[in-house]
Amino acid sequence: MALSGLEIYKQLPKKNCGECGVPTCLAFAMALSSGKAALDTCPYVTDVARENLASASAPPIKAITFGNGTVMGDETVMFRHDKTFYHETTLIVQVSDALSDDEVSVKLAEINGLEFDRVGLHYSLEGVAIVNESGDAARFAKVAATVAAGTEKSILLISDDPAALKAALVPLASRKPLIGEANADNYEAIVNLAKENSVPVILKAEGLDALNDLVEKATALGYKEFVLDPGSKTTVQKLADLTQLRRLAIKKKFRAFGYPVLVFTNHTDPLEEIMEASVYVAKYASAVVLKTSAKALLLTLMTLKQNIYTDPQKPIQVEPKLHSVGDVNENSPFYITTNFSLTYYCVEGEVESSKIPSYILPIDTEGTSVLTAYAAGKFEPEYIWDSITKSGVMDKIKHRNIIIPGYVAVVSGKLKELSECNVIVGPRESSGIVAFTKTLN
Amino acid sequence: MSVVIVKEKYASKVGEVVLGATSDQGGTRTSTVTVGGDSTLPYLHFEGQMPNRPVIAMEVNDIPPTWSEAITKQYGDVFADPALWAKKCVDEFGADLIYLKLDGADPEGLNRSPEDCARVLKEVLAAVGVPLIVEGCGDTAKDNEVMVAIAEAGAGENLLLGVAEQDNYKSLAAAAMVHKHTVIARSPLDINICKQLNILINEMGLPLNKIIIDPTVAGLGFGIEYVYSILERARLGALGNDKMLSMPIICNVGHEANRCKEANMTNADFPEWGELDDRNILWESISASACLQVGTSILVMRNPIAVALVKKNIDELMSV
Numbered sequence: 001m002a003l004s005g006l007e008i009y010k011q012l013p014k015k016n017c018g019e020c021g022v023p024t025c026l027a028f029a030m031a032l033s034s035g036k037a038a039l040d041t042c043p044y045v046t047d048v049a050r051e052n053l054a055s056a057s058a059p060p061i062k063a064i065t066f067g068n069g070t071v072m073g074d075e076t077v078m079f080r081h082d083k084t085f086y087h088e089t090t091l092i093v094q095v096s097d098a099l100s101d102d103e104v105s106v107k108l109a110e111i112n113g114l115e116f117d118r119v120g121l122h123y124s125l126e127g128v129a130i131v132n133e134s135g136d137a138a139r140f141a142k143v144a145a146t147v148a149a150g151t152e153k154s155i156l157l158i159s160d161d162p163a164a165l166k167a168a169l170v171p172l173a174s175r176k177p178l179i180g181e182a183n184a185d186n187y188e189a190i191v192n193l194a195k196e197n198s199v200p201v202i203l204k205a206e207g208l209d210a211l212n213d214l215v216e217k218a219t220a221l222g223y224k225e226f227v228l229d230p231g232s233k234t235t236v237q238k239l240a241d242l243t244q245l246r247r248l249a250i251k252k253k254f255r256a257f258g259y260p261v262l263v264f265t266n267h268t269d270p271l272e273e274i275m276e277a278s279v280y281v282a283k284y285a286s287a288v289v290l291k292t293s294a295k296a297l298l299l300t301l302m303t304l305k306q307n308i309y310t311d312p313q314k315p316i317q318v319e320p321k322l323h324s325v326g327d328v329n330e331n332s333p334f335y336i337t338t339n340f341s342l343t344y345y346c347v348e349g350e351v352e353s354s355k356i357p358s359y360i361l362p363i364d365t366e367g368t369s370v371l372t373a374y375a376a377g378k379f380e381p382e383y384i385w386d387s388i389t390k391s392g393v394m395d396k397i398k399h400r401n402i403i404i405p406g407y408v409a410v411v412s413g414k415l416k417e418l419s420e421c422n423v424i425v426g427p428r429e430s431s432g433i434v435a436f437t438k439t440l441n
Numbered sequence: 442m443s444v445v446i447v448k449e450k451y452a453s454k455v456g457e458v459v460l461g462a463t464s465d466q467g468g469t470r471t472s473t474v475t476v477g478g479d480s481t482l483p484y485l486h487f488e489g490q491m492p493n494r495p496v497i498a499m500e501v502n503d504i505p506p507t508w509s510e511a512i513t514k515q516y517g518d519v520f521a522d523p524a525l526w527a528k529k530c531v532d533e534f535g536a537d538l539i540y541l542k543l544d545g546a547d548p549e550g551l552n553r554s555p556e557d558c559a560r561v562l563k564e565v566l567a568a569v570g571v572p573l574i575v576e577g578c579g580d581t582a583k584d585n586e587v588m589v590a591i592a593e594a595g596a597g598e599n600l601l602l603g604v605a606e607q608d609n610y611k612s613l614a615a616a617a618m619v620h621k622h623t624v625i626a627r628s629p630l631d632i633n634i635c636k637q638l639n640i641l642i643n644e645m646g647l648p649l650n651k652i653i654i655d656p657t658v659a660g661l662g663f664g665i666e667y668v669y670s671i672l673e674r675a676r677l678g679a680l681g682n683d684k685m686l687s688m689p690i691i692c693n694v695g696h697e698a699n700r701c702k703e704a705n706m707t708n709a710d711f712p713e714w715g716e717l718d719d720r721n722i723l724w725e726s727i728s729a730s731a732c733l734q735v736g737t738s739i740l741v742m743r744n745p746i747a748v749a750l751v752k753k754n755i756d757e758l759m760s761v
Contacts, residue, residue: 079677081670116713118662118703208444235757239484247447254444271746274723275754278730282669296715299703300661300723304731307666342664349702431700 003053005030011049012042019043060250063087064200064227064260064286066178067154070126072227072286073260078250084311089280090287091301092127092156094264097134097143104143108150110293116302119345120318123302125153127178129289130168132159137167144168148175156180156289158202162189173197180204181229187218195223202262206231208244215256226259227287235276238263242284260286270294274301281305315367316341322391323348326357330398333358333440335426336384337405338365338373343430350433356440359397363387370405381414388419406432448488453682454480455736457493458650458689460538460601460623461572467597467621471570474537476653476738477689482676483736484758494759495733497748498574498741499536500695501527503545503553503561509705511721512744523561524568531569534745535752538601540574540693541565546587547578555590562594574691574741576603576625585612592616599623601653601691607638614642617651625691627655630667632674636685649684653739658692660701661728668692669735676736692732695743698725722747730754 009029020041022028031037032053039045039053063074070090077083093114095107114125130147132140140159145168148155155177157168165179180202182190187203194201203218203226205211211230218226230241245261248254263285267273270292277288281304292298310316320339324332325348337347339362351358363384365373373379388394388402400421404412406428416423427436457478462468474496481489505520506513519526523541530536541562545553562575575591577584588602589612603625605613610626617624626642628635635656643649656671678686698704704724708717725747729740733755742748 079670079673080666081674118714208446212444234760235754236484236486236760239758240487243485244444244446248444251447271719271722271726271750272753275726275730275750276757278727279734279754279758282731282734294715294719295713296717296719297723299714300720300727303662303703304665304727307662308669308731310666312666312670346663353702 003033005033008032008053011045011053013044013046015044017044058258060253061246061258061260062224062226064178064225066176066200067127067156068152068175070154072262075246075284075286076250078246080308080312084313085309087286088309089285089305090126090154090262091277091298091305092129092154092287092289093125093293093298094129094131094158094289094291095143095147096131097136097140099143101146104146105150107293108147111153112151114293114295114298116295116299118299118303119341121306123299123306125293125298125302127154127156127287129156129158132157132161132164132168135161137161137164140164141167141171144172148172154178158289160186162186162193165190166193169193169197169199173199178202178227180227182214182218184210184214184217187214188221191218191221191223194225195221198225200225200227202227202229204229204231206233208241208257212256215259219256228257228259228261229263230261232263233266235266235279239279239283242280246284262287262289264289265291270297273297277301278304282308317364317367318344318362320362320364320387322393322396323360323362324357325351325360326355328357328359328396330396332356332397333403333437334393334397334399334401335360335403336388337362338368338370338379339363340365340367340369340373343369346430347433350430354434354437356437359393361388361391361393370407374408374411379408379411381411381418384411384415385418446487449482451480451489451680453680453684453687454478454489455676455679455689455738456650456684456687458623458653460574460599462597462599462621466599468599469566470572470598472572473599474572479676479736480680482680483734486761491759493738495738495740495755496537497535497752498538498540498739499530499534499745499748500540500542500693500741500743501530501565502542503558504551508699508743509717509721511704511718512699515745524564527565528568530745531571534748536571536748538572538574538739539565539569540576540741542576542578543587543591544578546580546583548580548583550578555587558587559590559594562591566595566598572599572601574601574603574625574739581609585609588613589616592620592622595622596620601625603627604655605638605642607634607641610638610642611645614645614647618645618647623651623653625653625655626688627657630657630659630671632656632671632678632686635671635675636683639685639688643685649688652688653691654686654688655691655693658694658697658728658732660694660697660699660704661724661731662703663697663701665728665731669731672732672735672737689738690732690736691739691741692729692737693741694728694732695725695741695747698728699743722750726750726754733758 012025116123181204205214232238365378412423461470461473478492604627
């Protein structure tokens with residue numbers, strides 16, 4: 001558990017010198033406990049106290065960085081509603097070195113094609129794992145080199161043969177790949193290889209007891225850049241292990257498990273594999289290694305991870321400027337809505353389905369939905385009209401019709417008066433827009 | 442060294458609710474379905490029990506649906522006959538329950554009478570032996586008439602009737618009490634309204650084990666994270682002994698997932714999104730998966746392949 005301010009205070013020199021920038025040691029202790037100050041600013045703290053405090057104030061799950069800027073771990077809560085989840089599950093697709101050269105290039109092209117745009121966000125796959133299934137170190141190194149040359153994505157090198165890993169890793173060390181998997185039999189060679197090349201390493205052992213032993217042994221080699229794989233064989237056991245690893249790290253500050261967790265899927269049927277992976281995305285996996293690279297499948301899984309890792313404290317907003325859908329002209333209908341991204345994209349999607357080119361103006365309601373914005377006084381007719389005027393839409397359309405959300409029908413009178421426009425009350429839900437457009441002439 | 446795992450201790454558990462009634466119990470169902478009873482967060486079998494596995498209800502409508510062809514092509518020629526449609530869902534697709542939606546009653550559409558709706562109910566009851574969930578067309582005034590007729594026509598069947606909402610729960614709750622049914626209490630993604638509505642319905646005299654809650658679901662990519670957190674908080678509330686949040690949860694993921702663009706756009710419109718058949722299956726399945734991970738007991742679904750996929754996932758999660 002994190003130390004309280006008073007527990008920290010007991011370790012401080014209690015000189016109240018103020019040299020740290022805070023007037024008293026107690027105030028400094030409080031700032032430390034809430035993460036607002038760093039212990040290094042105290043010139044008089046003893047080495048013993050420094051060690052005690054450093055281990056207590058380290059983040060419960062270490063952040064591990066590899067490849068092309070991929071960050072895993074550094075999570076602080078069990079439930080997203082407690083604060084937020086910080087680092088989206090890293091999705092990785094594996095490429096076997098037992099594939100032929102042609103098959104490798106087909107797979108690589110598929111992997112590089114995993115780029116999607118939806119609701120104003122861009123999704124792309126983060127990593128590629130080259131897996132040594134050929135049993136041949138030279139082949140492994142060759143495929144790794146081919147894949148690395150063919151993609152910018154973060155690279156994982158997976159083999160239990162230290163010689164094969166070394167052959168593949170040394171030429172690619174500048175790409176900072178994640179390597180593994182080190183197990184009870186080969187950990188010394190693989191962890192030392194990682195240490196020599198300054199790359200993070202996956203430690204794999206089946207079951208939490210064995211994993212704990214392996215982490216302790218690996219730590220004794222003087223290295224700490226670890227990613228854990230609990231090696232569980234079934235979906236339900238992986239869920240249990242992922243939950244325990246997160247709980248022990250966060251609630252018990254269990255140091256050996258304070259690292260990101262990576263899992264491989266068990267299923268080979270692609271749809272079943274995505275279902276399985278969705279469990280790990282929801283529940284605590286820092287990285288999931290997949291076999292499939294089919295577009296529709298990855299789009300779905302990436303959408304789930306984006307959703308789960310959305311910060312619940314910050315609603316996602318769209319830019320409150322005039323947007324157009326389709327090939328608009330001066331007769332195109334004009335809708336207003338709010339700039340809460342879900343609201344906006346629901347409206348935009350339905351307007352698109354209506355197949356009538358239209359203008360949409362999301363009013364800046366600080367990312368709140370129509371009803372919430374209205375209740376908070378952020379969707380008043382004066383403000384709406386002011387936003388419409390500033391958007392410049394009135395120079396773009398010849399007609400004088402403004403379509404407003406059905407939930408704020410109550411503002412129509414006042415808005416009509418202010419704008420001298422015809423205010424049309426649209427449907428309450430965006431799902432009614434297509435039917436609504438059929439009533440427009 | 443052996444690791445001491447963390448087991449949470451909970452003060453209470455989710456209530457159990459029985460749906461349907463056999464002939465001994467005053468109905469005509471060949472079997473009943475029990476949901477709820479969880480004394481742990483979902484599927485953590487090391488710290489508590491999940492005595493009843495989550496179930497899947499498949500949607501049957503009283504009018505032909507406007508669903509994506511990715512779904513309709515799996516059904517064949519059943520949409521003109523709700524009884525045949527329901528039978529196919531149970532016999533071929535393994536539905537645990539049938540969710541009968543009465544869109545034909547919509548005053549803006551076919552405007553079918555309550556008597557017509559009751560007749561459809563009886564046909565479906567005769568065609569299948571599983572318990573039924575019945576929901577109106579969404580027009581509040583009309584639904585109050587329709588659902589009263591449904592409650593009466595299905596008296597004793599312990600139907601799950603939807604939906605009771607904060608400003609319209611009395612007639613449905615009263616009909617459920619008189620004719621021995623269970624109700625769905627729907628709240629708009631708001632944990633306080635969810636609780637409040639349960640209190641109001643309970644105060645009318647309907648016991649807590651006759652209520653299933655629908656905290657409102659959204660589709661994947663369109664706000665499912667809100668649903669996820671509301672459901673997770675509701676489940677923590679139930680385990681923490683908040684009786685007014687302790688009912689099993691229903692999520693209509695079939696309807697919501699299929700409203701999403703990604704589940705419907707053709708390959709020609711969005712080639713960069715991959716195959717529509719797979720997208721449609723997974724948009725619904727992954728929406729369901731997210732709901733299962735935060736404790737949903739009843740999923741309402743449409744795509745038969747998605748149903749099979751989610752059932753398999755539930756099997757895996759329930760195996761210990």
